[in-house]
Amino acid sequence: MGYSDLDKLAVNTIRVLAVDATFKANSGHPGAPMGMAPVAHILFNKFMNFNPKNPDWVNRDRFVLSNGHGCMLQYALLHLFGYAISMDDLKSFRQVGSITPGHPESHDTPGVEVTTGPLGQGFANSVGLAIAQAHTAAVFNKPGYDLINNYTYCFFGDGCAMEGIASEAASLAGHLKLGNLIAIYDDNGISIDGDTKCAFTEDVSKRFEAYGWHTLEVKDGDNDWQAIEDAIKKAREVTDKPTMIKLRTTIGFGSKQQGTGGVHGSPLKEDDCKNVKKIFGFDPEQSFVVPQQVYDMYHKKAAEGAAMEQEWNQLFQKYASEYKAEHADLARRLTGKLPEGWEKSLPTYKPSDSAVASRKLSEAVLEKIHSVVPELLSGSADLTGSNNTRWKNAVDFQPPEYGIGDRSGRYIRYGVREHAMAAVMNGLAAYGTVIPASGTFLNFVSYAAGAVRLSALSHVRVIHVATHDSIGLGEDGPTHQPIETLSHFRALPNCMVWRPADGNETSAAYYSALTAKHTPSILALTRQNLPQLEGSSIEGALKGAYPVLEASNAALTLISTGSEVNICVDAATFLKKHGLTVRVVSVPCFEVFDSQDKAYKLKVLPDNVPILSVEAASTMGWERYAHEQFGLNRFGASGAYKDIYKKFEFTPEGISKRALATVDFYKGQPVRSPINRAFQQIL
Template sequence: MATATAPTLDPALEKRCIDTIRTLAMDAVQAAESGHPGTPMALAPLAYLLFTRHLRHDPKDPHWPDRDRFVLSVGHASMLLYSVLHLSGYDLSLEELKQFRQWESRTPGHPEYGYTPGVETTTGPLGQGIGNAVGMAVAEAHLAATFNREGHAVVDHHTYFIAGDGDLMEGVSHEAASFAGHFGLGKLIGFYDDNQITIDGRTDLTYSDDAGKRFEAYGWHVQHVADVNDLAALDAAIAAAKAETARPSLIIVKTIIGFGSPNRADSSKAHGEPLGKEEVVLTKRAYGWPSEQPFFVPDDAREAWLAAGRRQAEAHGAWTARWDAYRAAEPALAAEFERRLAKRLPDGWDAAVPSFTAENGAVASRAASGTVLNALAAKLPELMGGSADLAPSNNTALKGLPAYSAATPGGRNMHFGVREHGMGAIMNGMALHGGIVPYGGTFLVFADYMRPAIRLAALMHQQVLYVFTHDSIGLGEDGPTHQPVEQLTALRCIPNLTVMRPADASETAEAWKVAVAHRDGPVALVLTRQKLGYIDRTKYASAEGVARGAYVLRDADGGAPQVVLMSSGSEVALVLEAARKLEAEGIRARTVSVPSMELFAKQDAEYQRAVLPAGVPRVAIEAAHPMSWYRLVGDRGTVLGIERFGASAPYQRIFEELGLTVDRVVEAARRVVKG
């Protein structure tokens, strides 16, 4: 949808509007005595043109659903974004710009989602922003196909991103760009800041790609603008990109880093350090700037920026009128759209979660997960995802539903290809866009490939669901390259990530319920390849204890426990059997299932003591590195785990050779009881 035509500004005023971005960026970096001034100085004309003439946004309501999305993948250039947000009229004061990079300011060193109005995603780790933008474009295409009706286009917006040389060097950008081209994301428009400078020096030290040809090979529409200061050429290129609806677009823009700086321009010294007070003054004089005072904004430039913000926000008013008509014509669809954007679960959604019995419950947890996922998907249309070319192994396919594609964007089965890192970044963008709860599967060992995206999902508190199967040496013959050892501990170290490793089919069902209802960060479901035994819940505690992270699965007979045996996942069966053997010897053993250390840590102290009573020694076992268990076993406890790589053999033999057996648990329990 078009916005009101931008008035023609006096060229001198237009230059002041652009130079205001440059000087604010220089001053903020200088005041902080750290940061990256050069790229904002170079890209100021592009940011000006995009925010004042093309980006449909409302500074007074940064969250209206049909706004265009903007991603600054070159997150180190954060002052570019902060400057234009402030000037456009967002709730970001000049005082906040003066507090750049300071404690609890709304202008952190790299853009952080949730801190600053108008920041759509956290960027800084290079390449991630491109993947996020791809995910946002996927979400737009899917929601448009799902909710738009003839005469009622309530989802119709573009996603823009700016990337630099570093972004395009990072592998995740290749994965995401290849995906975007293949799936024909025509409302995705990217800008490549081709300044040919890195921290070490000129890009030809390490990089000689023809980016245009690369993106053409991916299936993108590629244009070149020889000088970012040529607003007419830049404007025409953006218009042409918006007119291209079948392919994503990349506009390669030549810039000079540190533009205007007499002694720093076009050098690596303009990249990641302040210009210096004297150089700032010299640069302002080179611009013909009316004041050497830091953070000076000319009155006419401020008014022109604010007027542009109000003009671009007119699109919001037009959308509101369309939305009112849509709600009148399609009340059920409108209500569903509002529910999904508000992240409300429909009434009775959890009734869809199946129960498992002796007849259907003795299965691998990956198989149980697939059953639960399909049952939930029938009730929760916001669930959309797939795997990194492993759907039959991860059990992530939604049966009977179409695949997402350029021809069928309303499909919910996603084929991410062998692109774990790209998958993670794309899912982050889908979640950030809103209206979708994305999930993605791969083998647990390959969580390492997507760890940076997982970390960012946790940092942004986004509901992204990971289905990690083949969770241990239990996958057997594939051998140590595919057998995770350190991954569980590593994932448990990520703040705000909830890791869940269920012990049986019933715990898997409960874990999915927790994941779907969880709103404060991503959830990793860690699942077995090998078949698990059925835990008869008429004899043992209900799996509802999964929601509390740890619970007493079976208590000691005949009095208070003398030892607590704990585990997660497939090894819970070992501690159950060990408890029976110990009790045959007269040692009272409590069995505790610990599907999620993170959820258990959130329980009150009384509950934690009830599950793990003080003074009772503890033994933990897990087919993984033992590090994460030491905080639970305490001084008198012991952990049986793996501190070496696995091996290629039937999994039963590997467990035996590595000492992950019932007898080892029994021996360890005897030792800790004796003290």
């Protein structure tokens, strides 16, 4: 017990590294690392289990820096413990090509669990990590085999505390009684606008208690290190609730400007850097210095972590003999590979099969595959019956004491909390043992845009089941009918937007989403019924675009997605009668089609045939594939869906009118396929 001079030296080393790195980068946030160095030092050294040589060890404790702008704290810790972050990496903080970007990115930096910085996201990610832990423990732990028992620790600041996404996630975590989740609130009273009292006077602890959290307070987080240790210890003892520790710290501790907004988002001035070093017993003329005894202390802890993993590996080996199937399942999950042959369970359809809404087709997929893909965790933001995300015998993920589910349950009731849901899914995926999918209306994926963006940037496999995907949802009207949403997410890098046209394409969408280990997917699904197309196939759909109606010497290509493809096929029949031959291409996923080779793409969208796109949404982006675009660059309407489709002319007749205009417009003109480009995009 008690803290030695070596502890103080270590804490001050972290502070000085943050000062040096931000000063050298001439950019960044020294204040939070300087204020939170004590709690970080205590948490990592006294409580956390991890092995820097294997950042992927499944039972490691998870650490999330939700106030990601303080990332020099995290980078310094990772360096000191011996993760693959060198002193040179710290010196190239915030420079092009470095693995120490301005905010932590899980895809780039070993030891960073989730991508944070956009405020509130990390907090919600940590709820996802904690859910994954509780679920995985419930599935795999056996008497004598406490395989999965890690904690999730989250640091968050005032900014995170103000964000709605964190409120949503905190309410959900309280409901779910996630005992292994410990969130430490850096209550430093300063945000970018200065004193937080200009906008934020609520009682944060009381609010967390209202959510069902256990709360603790440390009044002097700068100096009372024993109180910090005691609080974390107490938090770990409370197993039926998550704990929030309100930790009062001084931002920029040690700086001349400590406790002010001046140290939040700008490096210290040169004389202040020297001043800080003097105060903390460092040579003011030297930079990026780590005393050997600090390395020794941290490396000793790292070695203990490695030994702990070793022990765990032995236990897991032993588990193999007693619980062969479970061992194989967990081992497989950790590779990210799906069970051999799972895809045989995907339903296929014949044209004679009945017309079904793609949200129901999605349900059929889940019904078929849930037993062969045990890592799939479904859920919905309070739209279960509308999103069709729940298979019949699903069990809810709930604390067992409610009597409505248990920890092994694979269906999460997210509540009406779309933004948190998406960020929780990012945390679930980051844990490494589950694949999350969850539903809301496509229009309300926009509420979650901040988190979906981070799904893409973090390269995680999450599935957004986005039903009611157009004006076809009907009576709910323009407030619920997406117009801009498909364009929005198609413009987002590393995000697959699938809009399947029928059953085979829905199966393809799931195949693609489940096998894309490093890419999130949005499945845009209809409320209204869709016929099974004559020309559809899983194989075709998996190329992103393919002809569902081929014709040699066609005068026009119609290109379309989802619920409009069958109307295009009808338009083709209609036009045929009037002497015009058209072919129809379905493009269920832009991103996948873009990744095909040029020869294939030109086969799908050949030269010398004008192309008209048809989609009941914004035309933005369709120019990429089509010479002319038929869409909806206005808000929709409230009414029966057939009436709305008629109003906006998404009918065989309406399409045919524009098809004829397009053919006419290009008559006598050479027509180059838009697949031909003058130069390649930077990717």
